[in-house]
Amino acid sequence: MANSPSPALVDRVADWLRAQALNDIGLEAVVQGSCDRLAAAGLPIARVNLVFSVLHPLYRAIGFTWRQGQTLQAHAYPHVADGAQPDYFYGTPYHHLLKHDVDHLRWRLDSDMPCAFPILNDLRRDGFSDYLAFAHSFAKAKSEGMLGSWSTAQTGGFGSGEIAALLAIQYPLAVACRMAMLGGVAKSALSTYLGNNAGARVLAGQIRRGDGETTRAAIVWGDLRNSTRMADRLGRQAYIDNLNDFFDATAGAVAAAGGDILAFIGDGFLGIFPCARGKKESRIACQRALGAAMAAMAAMGETNRRRQAQNKAALGYGLALHVGSVLFGNVGLPERLSFSVFGSAVNEAARLETLTKKFATPIIASRSFTADCGGAWEALGRESLRGVEAPITVFRPARIPPAQIAAARQPQAA
Secondary structure, eight states: OOOOOOHHHHHHHHHHHHHHTTSOOOHHHHHHHHHHHHHHTTOOOSEEEEEEEOOOSSEEEEEEEEETTSOOEEEEEEOOGGGOOOGGGGGSHHHHHHHHTOSEEEEESSSSSOOSSHHHHHHHHTTOOEEEEEEEESSTTSSSEEEEEEEEOSTTOOOHHHHHHHHHHHHHHHHHHHHHHHHHHHHHHHHHHHOHHHHHHHHTTOOSTTOEEEEEEEEEEEEETTHHHHHHHSOHHHHHHHHHHHHHHHHHHHHHTTOEEEEEETTEEEEEEEEOSSHHHHHHHHHHHHHHHHHHHHHHHHHHHHHHHTTOOOOOEEEEEEEEEEEEEEEEETTEEEEEEESHHHHHHHHHHTHHHHTTOSEEEEHHHHHHHOSOEEEEEEEOOTTOSSOEEEEEETTOOHHHHHHHHSOOOO
16 A cells, blocks of 8 residues: 655655765766665655666667666667657657656556556556656757656555655756766767777866876877778768778777777877886787787778678778877867877877888888887888988788788779
């Protein structure tokens, strides 16, 4: 039988939520903590579902499902083409709330009344007796906000006092969740546009022009060949698709190996593997960079096979491997900064990459890189790099498959 929960205990949950809004706490912790506390306060919630619209390059929304005594489940909802809602969403109570611009929807599950939505049939079969859904907007346009539902298995469903308590807690819950989301959006945006390492440094307060430090790093510089001709001959979307095919295979391999992608520069990218100055640390960073380059080469092979099966031209590319000291920090205008790495080692890596064309190889490395990395290398010759006083010996990995070298020698069509 439904009972009214203690108002004092529910108020304590509201106080806890207000405190979390001022703390650096993650969204998952807010959801878990609030549901646990509401259940402990006497509210007969057996299942809670919360969904939030998010600003994220991969996902339009994230959600959590809490069940009494079970591990919190997280859900991610990817973007759909053209910004449309996924088909299944149209058959949910949440769509009904948004379409009709109503704040709440209640459905008794312990009656013979047919369920209007598939999720309600599922909950009825699972033994739930009552369902209360809500929508809470974070903005006037209602494109940002929180959708949620409370379910109980209590005989007789939710009592009037329990519904009043759930409605009362909704606002402090929304505030705490939104504040947690803002922190998550900042981290996501900085990570997406600056990289994980640089984004973390900015969030930690390294935001003034000139802020930075010198560090050692293995450097990967990648470039797509013939991009100027592609831009001239292909349409905008086809050219962008080519760039993304290249970046997915190459920069994606560097990121998957734990490298920081610091910049996409036209048709190229800059990635680093920071390390301490010791010999062991340098070797580990260089070996990770080499492993990423080899994985990128394999991924480009798969990409080009797929493209050729689609009657698209293969993409040519070059990857340069170097190691040295770099300045990691902020430069630019006081009101418009760039957080990246700078210095002679970065410039040398960019110039080194141009030699992949001359030697018809997808990967080229400096002597300093091969010395730190170890392993088997094939010397290609001594070359002068613009801005570098003495010529340097350049290498390619000894285990590059012959087919990859042959492909690098072929002229690439746009």
